[in-house]
Each structure stands twice: as C-alpha cells, then as structure tokens.
Amino acid sequence: MAFIQSCYSITRQKITNALLTRCVRRMTSNKTVLGIETSCDDTGCAIVNSDGVLQGDALYSQNELHVRYGGVNPLVAYELHRNNIELAVNEALEKASINIENVDAVAVTTKPGMLINLQVGVKYAKYLARISGKPLIPIHHMEAHALAARMYEEIPFPFIVLLISGGHCLLALVQDVDDFLLLGKSLDNPPGEIMDKVARRLKLKNIPEYAKVAGGRAIELAAKKSKNMDLFEFPLPLVRFRDCNFSFSGLKDSAIRKLVKKESEHRVKGDEIIPEVYDLCASFQYAIAEHLAHRTERAIAFCEKKNMIPATNRNIVVSGGVACNDFIFKAIQVIGTKMGYRIFRPPPKLCTDNGIMIAWNGIEKMKKNCNLVKDISFKDIDPLAPLGKSYIDEVVKSNLAVKITRLKKCLQI
Known part of the structure; x- marks a missing residue:
C-alpha cells in the first residue's frame, strides 16, 4: 500500500511539474514588448510578441530633411525626436489596438548612438514604465541589428554577423542573445558614411531622380546605369x-581624386556633373563590396579554424542600413556559396533603424530573463559602446592568408 501511495505521489508530482512547465512556457510565449529607437535620426516604435508577430509600429523618418545637410544634423534630429516620440508610441499602440498596460515590458536603445538622441528615447521609455508599472529592457543597438533576422528565420546560435551602416562596420560571432565576439571593426569611416560623402561630392542630388534619396542609395541606383565599371580602378x-x-x-x-581629375578634364563648373x-559610382560600389567580402571570408576561415562554427550550422547574417544594397548583399552571397554558408538579411525596413528590431531584441532578452531592470540611469547611456568582447587580437594572431575572391567573374559583371 505504501508503495502504491508512493507511486501515486510521484505521479501526481510529475503531473504538477508538467502543468507548471506548460504554464511557464505559455506565459513566456505570450509576452509582448514595446520597443523604442532614437539612436540616430529616425524615431521608431513597435510592439512585437514572443511569436515574432508585429502587432503595430510607427516610424518617423528624417531622411529627406538630412539629405539637405549631406548628413545627420544632431541638433535638428534631437528636436524632431522630441516632437515625434509621443506620436510614434501612440500610433504603434493604436495599430496594435492595446494600451501601454497591456505590454509586458518596454525596450529602449541605450547604446551606441548620438547621446542627446538616445536620451530622448530613454526618458520617454522611463515615463512609460513608470505609468504602467512595467520593467525596462536596455538594448544595444548593434545587437538588435544582429538578431533582427531571427524574427523571420530559424537561425540558431552561433552564427557570423556582418553589420554595415552609416555609423558602423563590424564582423562578429553571435554565440547567444547577449554573447558576442567582435572579430573586426572599421578603423576609420563606416561604408554608409563614405557613400554619403562621395554622393554629395559627386553632386548626385542635382540629378532629379536622386534629389530626395540618401547618398548610399543614390550611388546604388546610379551604378546600375554604368556601362563601363572597369573605367576606374580602386585598390583593395x-x-x-x-x-x-x-x-x-x-x-x-x-x-x-578621380572625380577632381575628371572635372578638370571636362572643365566642369558649379553644379555640373561629370559624364x-x-x-564612377559603379567602380566605387564594387570596391566597397570587394573589401567587405574579403574580410568576411577571413572571418569565416578564422571561426572554422577555431571550431567556433558547427559544420551543420553555417549561417551569416548581413544587417544594417547598407545591407539594403542588393549589389553588396550579392557579393557576400558569393562568399557564402564559396564557403558553404547560408546568407540571411532582415527585410529592408528592419535593416535601417526601427523600433521593430528593438522590440524583438527585448523579446529575445525576456526569453532568457536577462537585462530586465526597474530603471535606467542616464549614466547607463553609452554613445560609443563596443559590441561584445573583442577577439580582434586573436584573429591577428591566427595570421590567416585568404586569397582574394574576384567578384566580377562570380557576379558575371
């Protein structure tokens, strides 16, 4: 009889544990996070649930305004963030048909980015958390970019990420939601920034179809009209x-320098543009793509040499604003095909800055029960925060020779 009671007790305990586990899973899967992004010039807000369903979002872009300045004007961006943050949050909530009390947490970008712009988002997130009694989740902007593709694709850890934008250029190994190894970074200007600067010097905005287009996008569109990409040569x-x-x-x-030479040859004056x-746009874009591809190939070689990537799990994510450039993305796909890797990128609206990736990163962190806090101090805002733990010296020590993959032949240019 004692044996039967013992078995009954064990069985009842197993059933209880199973029910508790099921309840915990149900609670986790039903979480909803509101995300706020104000790190640069776009005011974004989104509401995402644990199943990766976008319930509502809003994005107030300042792109057309900053095109006039040839780059982001921080003070103008700050004022527009202040004017738009409440509008963006209310619009996202309205689209989701919920109130702030219905979300489980408020995620907000705290690093890196422009200090005064980050402060706008953090201040409003703190206000929302205070009136709703919900926890806050501080978000690293680049980590959010790195994980954004997981909202749409099954991409298990670990994987390699190439983050390319107007503010950053990074290669990293993503080992977990909050575990990054930095393999490489830009030593000077990021690709998006130099594309904007060159586009401005080329006076592309004087061509009507590019007048309201960001510099990098203008170069991509102009490059498609090239009939002789080999006219200009750039060093790797x-x-x-x-x-x-x-x-x-x-x-x-x-x-x-090449532009100045051609302007002199053609005696270009004022707003005139070289023939x-x-x-020149096509050759310049190709040089950027080849450089990105070459360093990505070495990152793959390093991770394989160190057995950091399982043979059954070879994936690369390309994210950030410059990832929207189809030519550059195809260049990375060439390397992926050569090395046996699948290449992913988020949808275009998630490559540029947005609230969706911030909300999704909040979901990822909630699932791991990490980074949930009651308050965020302005001292925690870090405009220059690095990504993860630096492994750059280890890459240098490995001294890996990587033969240059000439993309023109592979892309059939």
Missing part, C-alpha cells in the same frame, strides 16, 4: 593586414 584596402578590420577612408579619398558619373 588593408590587403597586407591579416585581420578582419575594415578601412574605407582611402576608397573615399581615391574616389574624390562618367555612373561609371
């Missing part, structure tokens, strides 16, 4: 350095 940056770092300032300077503008 850092070719003698066996690491995964990037350098784009030399490509920018080289592009401007070879499309070819």
Whole structure:
C-alpha cells in the first residue's frame, strides 16, 4: 500500500511539474514588448510578441530633411525626436489596438548612438514604465541589428554577423542573445558614411531622380546605369593586414581624386556633373563590396579554424542600413556559396533603424530573463559602446592568408 501511495505521489508530482512547465512556457510565449529607437535620426516604435508577430509600429523618418545637410544634423534630429516620440508610441499602440498596460515590458536603445538622441528615447521609455508599472529592457543597438533576422528565420546560435551602416562596420560571432565576439571593426569611416560623402561630392542630388534619396542609395541606383565599371580602378584596402578590420577612408579619398581629375578634364563648373558619373559610382560600389567580402571570408576561415562554427550550422547574417544594397548583399552571397554558408538579411525596413528590431531584441532578452531592470540611469547611456568582447587580437594572431575572391567573374559583371 505504501508503495502504491508512493507511486501515486510521484505521479501526481510529475503531473504538477508538467502543468507548471506548460504554464511557464505559455506565459513566456505570450509576452509582448514595446520597443523604442532614437539612436540616430529616425524615431521608431513597435510592439512585437514572443511569436515574432508585429502587432503595430510607427516610424518617423528624417531622411529627406538630412539629405539637405549631406548628413545627420544632431541638433535638428534631437528636436524632431522630441516632437515625434509621443506620436510614434501612440500610433504603434493604436495599430496594435492595446494600451501601454497591456505590454509586458518596454525596450529602449541605450547604446551606441548620438547621446542627446538616445536620451530622448530613454526618458520617454522611463515615463512609460513608470505609468504602467512595467520593467525596462536596455538594448544595444548593434545587437538588435544582429538578431533582427531571427524574427523571420530559424537561425540558431552561433552564427557570423556582418553589420554595415552609416555609423558602423563590424564582423562578429553571435554565440547567444547577449554573447558576442567582435572579430573586426572599421578603423576609420563606416561604408554608409563614405557613400554619403562621395554622393554629395559627386553632386548626385542635382540629378532629379536622386534629389530626395540618401547618398548610399543614390550611388546604388546610379551604378546600375554604368556601362563601363572597369573605367576606374580602386585598390583593395588593408590587403597586407591579416585581420578582419575594415578601412574605407582611402576608397573615399581615391574616389574624390578621380572625380577632381575628371572635372578638370571636362572643365566642369558649379553644379555640373561629370559624364562618367555612373561609371564612377559603379567602380566605387564594387570596391566597397570587394573589401567587405574579403574580410568576411577571413572571418569565416578564422571561426572554422577555431571550431567556433558547427559544420551543420553555417549561417551569416548581413544587417544594417547598407545591407539594403542588393549589389553588396550579392557579393557576400558569393562568399557564402564559396564557403558553404547560408546568407540571411532582415527585410529592408528592419535593416535601417526601427523600433521593430528593438522590440524583438527585448523579446529575445525576456526569453532568457536577462537585462530586465526597474530603471535606467542616464549614466547607463553609452554613445560609443563596443559590441561584445573583442577577439580582434586573436584573429591577428591566427595570421590567416585568404586569397582574394574576384567578384566580377562570380557576379558575371
């Protein structure tokens, strides 16, 4: 009889544990996070649930305004964030048909980015948390970019990520939601920034179809009209350095020197544009793509040498604003095909800055029960925060020689 009672007790305990486990899973799967993004020039807010369903979002872009300045004006961006943050949050909540009390947490970008702009988002997130009694989740902007594709694709850890934008250029190994190994970074200007600067110097905004288009996008569109990409030659940056770092300032300077030479040849004055503008855009874009591809290939070689990537789990995510460039994305796909990796990128609206990726990163962190806090101090805002733990010295020590993959042949250009 004692044995039967013992079995009954064990069985009842197992059933109770199973029910508790099921309840915990149900609670986790039903979480909803509101995300706020104000790190640069776009005011974004979104509401996402644990199943990766976007319930509502709003994005107040300042792109057209900043095109006039040739880049982001921090003070103008700050004022517009202040004017738009409440509008964005209310619009996202209205689209989701919920109140702030219905969300489980408020996620907000706290690093890196422009200090005064980050403060706008954090201040409003603190206000929302206070009136709703919900926890806050501080978000690293680049981590959010890295994980955004997981909202739409099954991409298990670990995987390699290439983050390319107007503010950053990074290669990292993503080992978990909050575990990143930095393999390489830009030593000077990021690719999006130099594309904007070169586009401005080329006077692309004087061409009506590019007048309201951001510089990098204008170069991509103009490059499609090129009939002779080989007209201009650019050196491959850092070719003698066996690491995964990037350098784009030399490509920018080289592009401007070539432009000045052509302007002199054609006696270009004022707002006039050189006849070879499309070819110069194409050659310049190709040089950027080849540099990114070369360093990505070394990152793959390093991770494989160190057994950091399982043979059954070879994935690369390309994210950030420059990931929207189809030519550059295809260049990384060439490397992926060569090395046996699948290449992913988020939908275009998630490549640029947005509230969706912030909310999703909040969901990822909630599932791991990490980074939930009651308050965020302005001292915690870090405009220059690095991504993860630096492994750059380890890459240098490995001294891996990587043969340059010539993309023109692979892309059939």
